[in-house]
Amino acid sequence: MAVSMKNVDPAFQGIGQKAGLEIWRIENFVPVPLPKSDHGKFYTGDSYIILKTTALKSGALRYDIHFWLGKATSQDEAGTAAIKSVELDAALGGRAVQYREVQGSESDKFLTYFKPCIIPLEGGCASGFKKPEVEKIEPRLFCCKGRRVVRVKEVPFSRSSLNHDDVFILDTDVKIYQFNGVNSSIQERAKALEVVQFIKDNDHDGKCAVAIVEDGKMAAEADAGEFWGLFGGFAPIGKKASIKENEDEDPGSGKLFICLVDGNVQEVSASPLPRELLETDKCYLLDGGPTVYVWTGRATSLDERKSASKAAEEYIAKKPETTRITRVIEGFETLPFKSYFGEWTTAGGAPVVSEEGRGKVAALLKQQGVDVKGLLKGASVKEDEPSLFNSSGKLEVWRVDGKTKTPVPSEAHGHFYSGDCFVVRYTYQGDQKETECFVCCWLGNQSTEEDQSSAFSHVEEISSSFKGRLVQARVFEGKEPSQFFALFSSLVIFKGGQSSGYKTLVSESASEDETYTEEGLALFRVRGTKPYNSLAVQVEPVSASLNSSDCFIFQSAKTYLLWFGSFSTLEEQQVAARIATSLKSESSPKSLKEGSEPPTFWNALGGKKVYPSQRELVDSDKDPRLFEYTRKPGNLLFEETFNFTQDDLLSDDIMILDTRCELSVWIGQNVSPKDKKQGLAIAEKYVERANRLDGLSKDIPIFKILEGSEPAFFTRHFAWDPSKSAAYVDPFERRLAALQGRPAQGHDTPPKKRTATNGANEPKLDADSSSPMASSQRQSPLTPRPSFTPRKSPVESKEPSPEPVVDPTPTTSESSDAPPPPAATGPFSYEILKVKSSSNPPGIDVTKRESYLSPEEFKSVFGMEVDQFRALPKWKQDQYKKAADLF
Known part of the structure; x- marks a missing residue:
């Protein structure tokens, strides 16, 4: 720089x-x-x-x-x-x-x-x-606009300032009045109440009365009479609509493009603008209407940047006073700025900085007087344990073949094929003791479009028949989220497929050159350190598939071994050993460290060839961002909500939560049925835009979440208050009750909108908008299925499946009338509490077997006190319980 x-x-x-x-x-x-x-x-x-x-x-x-x-x-x-x-x-x-x-x-x-x-x-x-000190506050009238961010503007204290569309606050010496225009929304009224509280606390020391005046409701209300009396008595308000705020600019239609370094003015008619126009040693101005952008190349000097800033100020002197200026530096452009261009690519690619390089850059900047603390931090912080589903539920998996779906036996759960699609349903008991369900389709990278569409249809069918709290998802191979990983004891992806559609494609495109060096040869790359991120993927059995950062499972007709890359960690090696045991339980694999391979190993892989031998840096999760989905004539818009909270999730809206690793489309209860059905299609439109402008993966997992059914992995990104979602309380009522010191009244569902959205000129989504695969064309499969056959692990073959807490099958009226068995209290001995025991005490909660142990026996079994055990994450408690045969 x-x-x-x-x-x-x-x-x-x-x-x-x-x-x-x-x-x-x-x-x-x-x-x-x-x-x-x-x-x-x-x-x-x-x-x-x-x-x-x-x-x-x-x-x-x-x-x-x-x-x-x-x-x-x-x-x-x-x-x-x-x-x-x-x-x-x-x-x-x-x-x-x-x-x-x-x-x-x-x-x-x-x-x-x-x-x-x-x-x-x-x-x-x-x-x-300065503001003069006065003994009496003169009446002030404020107009409040905004559903998430409130804009407060003082207007003339006159009846003519009022209208039916907005909320107004009249601040007087003894009382604050809030006037709710009949056409104002509940959210606008709620935001205005926050302003009332702010004025009360700051200008009245919290000792001022508050009154609510509803537009059109005179009756015999004393507060309404006082309010209108301050305006000289009641008189009808004119029908004139409130003055509109500045319209947002239309992304992709920059009006003027100016090079500010050499004074070269370019009228660029291209829409969108070509990214190649931006040169790193120049500054440019882009007129976006209400916002003017100044782009600064990294190679420009401080004086050049100051000159560009001054030129921008002079340029907007002829524009409305409300015009904003946004200045962006090369490499740190905002999404609104990128929206004016075509596919956004970073010039020269993303820089890769080694630790040595970071030190040199930091030293250079320090010489220039830059305080480098925090400037070039690149080391990832310790990852938080993700929020996972309750692990004591019921798991069901189906393989999709055209229009049909075939149940997958429990011993094969977690085994997927690149040429197939699968439907996964997990039913469990949530924190609120309600039946909850997670249902998703897993789409192999080589699966056919027909199978993908069918998988999604099965998900919709299952979802429509479930009456409890539900979360839907679409998961692509290689982009599985932690919630999906944690459902399986081990996740393994095999080459090939079993569906008739995939087999037809293989037979049509098979090549005579597709051969294996040895019958039964298979190679799996293993990645992950925890149960919620461990994965084994079958790769081509050649040495070029190896990587020094990973572990590999190698099998031939005579050999079964684990290959540990020089940069793999002990945790990764332990995960590889566990998955290898689950694949082939009758023999233990031998360990082989990189650099100590015998010639027979390389011969089996077709000879030693070059493979990646440098440490790979894995990007950590980026900070989540929340976007509001809106429609405008001829356009779909995703507007970012900054510094978001739970209160920004409004029942009338569809919101997109983007964590860069997964995408959640949140749908409010008051959204139209049509838009609810198109939730995933809307999310795909966001992915298409974010991929073009910000490099978001097209295969990112997408979750569909309905208001009131938010799972923990979604709520952890908010300071979540469960009481707000237990029963609907409109935000205006909640804040008014808090202001008046009384409990808020809840409702089962939010009130409906007063007017329906006009669908004229609404942009259309894909013709097959119900299908999440519209923008995901897959490559034709060429690889036949290997002879390697997965086998059950010792745990799977010996231990019975844990009894599920929730059974999604509806019970009959007879069973519902039967009295529940008496609850057991304990304590009981460890031997009769074990899952394998034939004499389990009647009436125990099978999901909490450990709670019936005496404190002494609990410490003997788990090696820790009860309080220490309870402080562990849920998934880790379950691991201890599985090892002790109490799960």
């Missing part, structure tokens, strides 16, 4: 060291830090610089810079804020995205930093005047 640090303001030394907000106010053209007690207080006569530092799961720090301009700030102060923002970015290593925020037209991202709202104060530092 060619940025010199000598011209960076001293106020920015040592900033961005930890997550949080840092704010500076421009005073006499110098950025002055604000104390945390003043964060969120903005004066209309001032300009501010705001730095938001976010700690990512990878350990790195992400920076967003905003400069906020009050409506009465001077041009000189506004210009200073813009230039100083560029210097602040340089101090952070030139990696931040910079946003120009104008009072009254702030971005959603900026507003989420200061919940519930921003209400600018009159006055300012530079003008020398």
Whole structure:
């Protein structure tokens, strides 16, 4: 990076060291830090610089810079804020995205930093005047807009300011009134109540009465009479709709493209724009309507970046005052900016930085004056244990063959074939003691489209007949999520397939050159360290398939062994040994470390050839992002919800939660039946867009989740309050009850929308929108199925299946009337509690056999106290219980 640090303001030394907000106010053209007690207080006569530092799961720090301009700030102060923002970015290593925020037209991202709202104060530092102290508050009228992020704007205290579409807050000396326009939504009313609470706490010391006035409901309400009396008495409100906010720009239709370094102005008519236009030693301006973008190449100097910033400010002088500016640096572009271009690719590919390289870069930046703490962090943090399903449920697996599905015997559960599709159903008892179900289709990489479509149809059929809490999923081979892994004792993917459609393709495309060096030869690559990420995949039995980062299972007519790559860990080697035992239980494999192979090993693989011998770095999960799905005439939009919470999941909406490893499409209860059915098709549209702009895998697992049936692996990304989903309470009622100090009234389902969505000009999804495979064309299979046959493990062949807690089969009225057996209390001896015991005590909970042991015998069996055992993750408790024959 060619940025010199000598011209960076001293106020920015040592900033961005930890997550949080840092704010500076421009005073006499110098950025002055604000104390945390003043964060969120903005004066209309001032300009501010705001730095938001976010700690990512990878350990790195992400920076967003905003400069906020009050409506009465001077041009000189506004210009200073813009230039100083560029210097602040340089101090952070030139990696931040910079946003120009104008009072009254702030971005959603900026507003989420200061919940519930921003209400600018009159006055300012530079003008020398402050907000005067008054004994009595003059009435103030505010208009509130927004369902997730509320925008508060003070309007003239006049009846003509009111309308039927918005929510208004009237703040007086003794009481705060909230006026709900008849056409306003429940979410807008709820957000406005947060503003009422904010005004009450900040301007009235929490000692002010609150009144709710409903548009059109006069009756004999005293509060309504008081409210209208302040306006000189009741009179009808005009039918004029509220003034619309700035329309969002239309991605993919940039109006003007300017090179800001050499002054070359290019009118580019291409839509979308070609990515090749951006050169790393130049700065460019892109006019997107309400937002103007400045793109800065990595090879530009600090002075060039300042000049580009100044040019952008001059450019928008002729545009509306509410126009925003977003400045992005090469390599850190935002999705809205990328949307103007075709398929987005990083110039030169993604850089690979070794540890030695990281140290050299950090030392160089330190010489330039950059504080490098957190700058180039790349080591992944310790992965959290994922939230998995209850492990005491009932697992069923079917193999798909055309329109039919055939049950897979329990001993073959976890054995999949690349040429086939499978349907998996897991029924279990959830935390709320309700029957829950997870149903998914697993699609092999070489399976036919007919089988894929049929698998999805079977999933839909199973889902429609289930009446409890349900989660649907689509899983592609090689992209299995942890929830899927954990359902099986071992997951193995074999080459070939058994469906008639696959066999037909093989016979039509088989080649005479397809031969094996030896009958019965098979090679499996094994990856994973835990039960929720372990996988064995059959690969071509040639030396080029080996990899120093992995473990491999090798079988020939005479040999059965484990090959450990030099970079494999002890945990990975133990997983490989466990899977090898489950595949061929009658013989124990021999271990072979990389570098000690005998000649016969290489001869069996067709000779020693070059294979990957460097350590592979696995990307850790990225921070999750939440997107709202909306329709506009001729377009499908996915708008990001920043700093999201559970309250952002609104019953009227469809939301996409993207963790980069899996995708969840969340569907609110109030969504139309038509859109509910197209949930997966909507998710596929998001995947198509994210793949083009952000490199998201097309085969990412997709979960379909209905409001009220959220599984733990979804809720863990929120600060989840189960009481909010136990019974529907509309957000306005919940907040009003909290404000009034009373319990909220719940309902079984949310109220229906007042008006139906107009479907005219709605964009159409794929013709076969019910099929998740519309955009997933698979390669024709060429590899025949090997002679290697999986065998049951000792555990599978000797131990009976654990008794399931939940039986999805409906019970008859006779069985439901029968009295339950008396509950057992214990304690009982370990020998009669074991699964294999023929004298299990009647009435015990078979999922909690360990709880009937005495404390002394519990410690003898498990080697730890009861409290220590309970502190373990659920999956680890189950492992101990399986080993002790108590599961």
